[in-house]
Amino acid sequence: MKRYIDFYLTSMKIAILEQFQYRAQNYFYMVGVIVEPTIYLVVWSTIANQQGGSVGGYTPGALAAYYIVWTLVRQMNIVFTPYGWEDRIQHGRLSMELLRPLHPIHNDVSYFAGWKVVMIFLWIPIGAGLALIFKPALDPTWLQVIVFTIAIWGAYLVRTMIYAVLGLITLWTTRVSAMFELIFALELILSGRFVPMTLMPEWVQRIAYYFPFQWTFYFPINALVGHLGTTELLSGLGMQLLWILIGLVFVRIVWHFGVRHFSAVGN
């Protein structure tokens, strides 16, 4: 156990040292990320103003709060894409990982975690700037802040698991881009990435419950900007944990069979 903690801390340190050198690129990337929620925010604020001040209970101020917090949550849930797995396998880097006495997923999780630390610090001035421009209505309690801080890491892990399972499929076949795009599209709808889930029709919200997506976007954002009660906040964290565990099980299974197939063919 101590070995794992040591590895994670060392790996995070390396990630922080490396990514800090790339601050300019990281900044550019983050600014690029802002464009997406800004578009959503403008669209929905327009609708809100047309409808006399609010849409589905969200005022422009509440929408601003939602989408600004969105930008931080988005930085947290960026993970190794399934396309990255394909690339890694093709260039023989997976073999290097397989030689280590440590499961490759530890490397991914720990490296990205370190990267997140750098991203959070870079985000702070951007978040402040956005708040000045769009004037969000934000007033969270202490419990909300604490739950939010935990939930963004939970979101990171849930999304890691989802896309690790998808990426591992490339151990068998590489012609899966259409499937990836399908999952991305599903995620866009069911995660709260496009709009807060409460603006979706009832039946969509009910379906979304069976998927892990809303725990990567909607739950952490809503924990901070919404008005969830203590039970809802804590059970939300519990749901994140549940999906992480389910994801882990799937990762282990897919990995076990995938690596066997890969090692029969190899690169």
Added chain:
Amino acid sequence: MMKTLTLIWSYLRIDIANELQYRVNFFIQLLQSFIALATGLIGLWLVFNHTTTLAGWTQPELLAVMGVYILVNGIIQAGIQPNMQRLMNEIQDGTLDFALTKPVDGQILVSIREFRFWQLTDVLVGLVVLVIAVFRLQEQFAPLQALAFTFALLLGGIMIYCFWLMLTTTAFWLIRVWELVNLFQGLYAAGRWPISIYPNWLRFGLTFLVPVAFAVTVPAQALTNRLTMMTLPGALGLTIVLMILARLIWRLGVRGYSGASA
């Protein structure tokens, strides 16, 4: 001029012959276009769950905007983006020399070498959406509108090309241009919606900095009878300015270019 056209046709032929071998790619590409379309439609549908118009644009009009967006995106992905990507890579690797020492004008060559035929599925999908949208508009659709639309589309396409070329040419000086490209690709996504909904400062950027407005909104305006007298001549003027500017920056970049260390 004739030589250029024959050259374009040669490159096109090679790519089409190549891609026709992989018929599976066509279906994969079509599937992806449909997924993108479905996502867009769901977005529209969601908006219209809550309202009937958006900044004065009705449902079929917004559908037209989306159709134009998808169509232009298809053209960009098929003809513009692959060339600019290759140009950027070659500048960074120092292998642009091969292109510059050919007896064809450098700018033309780097702009026509690559073509992704199967990306045109987006153009197909976009056209279908447009046709449906125009039907739903239930207005008199004059041939003059179609003409204006085509003209606006052409100008918009040229403007996007000039803009991309200028952006990629900065790789002569900046080396790591990828993030900049990423940023502006994100901005292009703003074209899904008529730019009149955006705050003034953003609208300015989307019109003159990243010509999204001219690529998507203006052709859509042509279709939906929203064009003012000034719009098309203004677009023409801006296109000419951009073409001259792009050419100048290109020449500047090539002059300073020396290739990465041997």
Added chain:
Amino acid sequence: MINSIIQVEHLAKHYKVPVREAGLKAATRSLFKRSYKTIKAVDDISFQIEPGEVVGFLGPNGAGKTTTLKMLSGLLFPTGGKLDVLGFQPSRRQADFLRQITLVMGNRSQLAWDLPALDSFDLQRAIYGIPRQDFEKTRNEFIEMLEIKDLVQKPIRNLSLGERMKMEIVGSLLHRPKVLFLDEPTIGLDVTMQRRIRNFIAEYNQRTGATVLLTSHYMADVEALCKRVIVIHNGKLLFDGALSGLVDRFSAFKTIGVTLENGFGSFSKYGEVLNQDAGHVTLRIPREMTPEITARILAEQPVDDLTVEDPPIEDVIEKVFAQNSAAA
């Protein structure tokens, strides 16, 4: 023998590859009916290696050397045969097994590009769980052996290819593995660097008694480091034994170099003239006739100096493969 550190019995690796001819008609046909061909990358190889040996794997490209190494390190699953390394079955990839081996491939890097090697070394420490004291001792020892004290503080991207290779090798040995698999470790390096790396490997082998399996295209590597060579061609094991034995067995010739006092005569009656210029002749003669022919030359020619040499190993190997390709 039960205490061999590496035991390979009838190892085999077969691949089924789809076969398709060029042309549109064949392409359409292949949509309906796929025909396959079995490629035997490794075809019934057996050998044993004792602890502390340094063994060279020789063979042309595609012979099956890298495939064998990958199977020994657990990256590839064998199609047939038995494999035992350090008492483990490599394909099970147990952590205890992985901790005792290392695989270095000449063109694949595992160090962080933008950071000094020292940082990457620390990561290796964390991955392999090396106790900090042992780690620092080993690390400092290697730094001294390769004289890279100033270089370890520089980001990897600022180092030359040779310097980078030194870092890679150090990084891969920090956990003091008992078995080293080196796949073309000196590829692309200049002569000085190759020698440096060779010396380091030899020293590591001496100091720790580790077992080394090495593949290389450079005969200098093999001649310098390996007492024993295994020759693989077309997936089959052609030869397993001492390097000198290879020459003896597969070379029917010796090369004679004669330096003359004056002028030049006709040497073609003694054997095949490989080279003749002012004052020096190189001859190739059948091995068993060496004493007779050298005696004749010494008696009949104004000889200043005479040398008898084995043909260069490259030639021998080339001949071996040529013979076997013709036979295969």
